[in-house]
Amino acid sequence: MLRRSTRKAALRAEAPEDHGVNSDTHKDPTGDPQDASRSEPSRKRRRTNSSYEDDRKKKHVRGRRGALKGLVEMPMDILFEILSHLRSADILRLSWTSKALRGILMSRSSAFVWKTARANVEGLPDCPPFLNEPQYAAFMFDSTCDYCRRARTQMTIWDFTRCCHKCSADEDKFQRPFDIRWPGCILNEVWVIIPSVWVNVGKRTYKRFKISSVVEMRERHDKVHSHAKEQWFVNKKTETSLRKDHFAKCKTWLNEQAEARSQELNEIRQRRTTAIRKKLTGLGWGEELEKLQAADSEEFNSLPTVKVPKALTDRIWENIKEDIIQWMEAAKADRLKAEFRAAQKARHGILAELYASFMASQPLHAILPPVADVAMTEPFKTIIALPLPPESPVVTAEHFATAVETLPDFVKSWRSSADAKLLAAMRACNELSLQDAQESSLNLATTFFGCARSYGCRAQLPYPHVLVHPCASNPSYCTPHDAFKDLECQPWDFEGNYIEFSPQWYMIARYILEACGLDPDTTTRQQVEDPTFFVECVGCNQKKISEEARTLMTWVSAMNHVAIHRSRREDKGMRVHRAQLSDEDMHRAIQLEADRRENLKRNVFGPKFWICVRCKEVHTWSGFLEHISNSHQIDVSIHEPAEYKDYELHMNAYTRWDYQSVLYLKPLSSIPEEGM
Structure with missing residues (x-):
């Protein structure tokens, strides 16, 4: 005692x-957070019944209360x-x-x-x-912040204080360099002796200076005699340099400790992850763990119940087992879905190759459906949707052999269905009375359909060009159908609103045919697309050119020419008729048309207009030259590709806007002899 x-x-x-x-x-x-409460005088409490106080439950405190009192x-x-x-x-x-x-x-x-x-x-x-x-x-x-007492603060300042990110961005605690007010001093010298932090704002980093230090240093500086102020700055710089040297050593040690601690925690996490994988293997998930892709494996290691830096015990495993097994089941379902998707993509590739071979066996300008139409119909659809092994064998080209034999019948069925759609569009036109339109009406020269797709080209298309129009089969950029992405196309007029009948061009066609002395109700497209059929515009507004040359047009060019005049309301003085040409002028006009086809080759990045006569593949001009060199071993530097022998122009080219310009046939008297 x-x-x-x-x-x-x-x-x-x-x-x-x-x-x-x-x-x-x-x-x-x-600093003890309890000191404040202990130093304050205790408040008077209301007197209560002692029996009630005895019945109150004491608050449970974890651990031993007052264990350090004996020290x-x-x-x-x-x-x-x-x-x-x-x-x-x-x-x-x-x-x-x-x-x-x-x-x-x-x-x-x-x-x-x-x-x-x-x-x-x-x-x-x-x-x-x-x-x-x-x-x-x-x-x-x-690691608490010296400015707000926030825990786990890692940002340190060379004046041996810590600052959280929130306080560093607080303009009441830190200010920008040029906001410092210190009359009579050079800011560059002031910045050296004031503690500062780097603040990340968006993608940029800014330097901020401690306001309290600025105020303190300025007050001390003001108390110094004017003759000693310069020496005062020198002393402060020396002191700052000393502090920064010590701070650098401390910062290095703290970084090393943080790295060592991080490595230690990673080792604990790895041991925990290994233990969890071992537990899952014992439950039959070993094969699934081996099949996890790199991204899935990383996600597994990042699960909240897995990445905890704490050793795995039997009790912990029982608590987290259900969640991890649930994640494994979801990962397995995603893996099987991805494998089936990859198998479908491979099957679509096989089908595309088989269909390309079938197209090569057909006539050059045969109207064929896109391969997506084939993939969406039986029996091809069933083959593509076969389950993965071992439930079904690996799908190869042999599995499509029987289905490929049905392609000719499918093409006929598809053509009939597409023609029926076009006839329905003609009969549904409210501006014209075409309810009696028959299948033969599709081949009339007055029949035109417009591209009505939201981001389409708005081209006006005759029949059967409309059946091979690319806008009608190109998939949208955000299509949800995986098959369309694999095949890079979709069924023709997939949503049923890509193609619509064009009453405006129907009326223009009737006007031109009547002006040419032809019957609009019986004249067919084949008649007006004859190479010798030219329409001449008399009184064209392009007088500077037409005064010296005759304005000639093919059928589609004439349609476009009249449509432009009417859209500009310039058709009052316009007169068209069928061009009457001598044999010499006819030859020159046909040559002008051939030259225009040649000019399409200048568009290096143009569409695929050129059909290889040998294999029926369609390419851009540069792609065609590369194709015949690599696939058919033709040296284009020696053998220049010739139209109708090596290639032909796809029918889509005749509806392209830059092909529909007029031809100017100059009189022979105005052409120099060397140009004849």
Whole structure:
């Protein structure tokens, strides 16, 4: 009892001297959140029934309450012996536990305790001369923000303080470089001695300076005599350089510790992941784990229940097992779906090759459906949708052999269905009375259909050009159909609103045919597309050219020419009729038409207009030259490809806008002899 009472008296008599913890360069390392409540006088409480107080349940406190009370009651030599085996972080946290321990640890006589604890930390730099031991320990091992007390703050400043990202962006605490007001001083010199942070705003990084330090330094500077101000800056720069040197060492050590801790946590995570995989293998998921793709494996390792840096125990496994198995089931379903999708893509590729061979066996200008129409019909659809092995064998070209034999019948059926759609569009036109239109009406010269797709070309198309128009079979950029993506096409007029009958061009065609002395109700497309059929425009508004030349047009060009005049309301003085040409002029007009076809080759990035006569493949002009060189071993530098022998123009070319220009036939008297 004598020793105990003496110990208590000593504690009461000893004043808790600090080591400069009130310095404005750092936070109070012994700040106890409970001190404030303990120092305030207790409030008066209302008197209550004692029986009621006895019945109240006591709040459950985890751990042993008051377990450290015995430390302050033991002899000092024993206490210091215990503390000599601790590290700086342990001593720092002990100083937060109670006022009694704080009084012991913050006294000057206990300075050796902090030094011993610091020596127990391997590689820790020595305490800087401008900090005391508690301040240094608080900076190195307390990660709270010095400005708002936010926990886990990793941003450090060379004045040995910590700052969270929120405070660094606070304009009341940090300011921009050019917002500093320091009359009579060069800002470059001021920036050197003021603590600063780098703030990330969007994709840019900005430097901000500590406002409280600016105010403090300016006040100190103002108190210095004018003759000594320059030397004051020199001294501050030297002091700043010293602080930054010590800070660099401390920062290096902190980074090394963070890296070591990160590596340690990663090793724990790896052991936990390995243990979980072993548990799953025991439950029959080993094969599925091996089949996980790199992305799925990374996702598995990043699961909240897997990436926890904590050893796996049987109790933990029982708690997380259901969630992990549920994820494995979903991953397996996604894998099977992806494998089936890959198999479908391969099957679409096989079908595309077989259909290309079938198209090569057909006449050059045969009207054939897109391959997507074939893929969407039986029996091809069933073959493409066959299950994966082992439920079904691997699909090869042999599985399509029987189905390919049905292609001729399918083409006929598709053509009849497409013609029926076009006839229905003609009969549904409200502006004209075409309810009696028959299949033969499709071949009339007055029959035109417009491209009505939202992002289409708005071209006007005769029959059967409309059946091979690319806008009617090109898939949309965001199509949800995987088959269309694989085949790079979709069924012709897939949504049923890509093609519409054109009453405007129907009336223009009747006008031109009547002007040419032909019957619009019986004249067919074949008649007006004859190579010797030309329409001449008299009184064309392009007088500068037409005064010296005759304006000739093919049938489609004439349609486009009249449509342009009417859209501009310039058709009052326009007169068209069938051109009457001599044999010489007819020959020259046909040559002009051939020259225009040749000019299409100049469009390097143009559409696919050229059909290979040998294999029926359609290419751009540059692609065609490369094709016949590689596939048919024809040297284009020696053998220049010839029309009708090596290639023919696809019918889509005749409806392209840049092919529908007029031909200007100059009189022979105006052509030099060398041009004849």
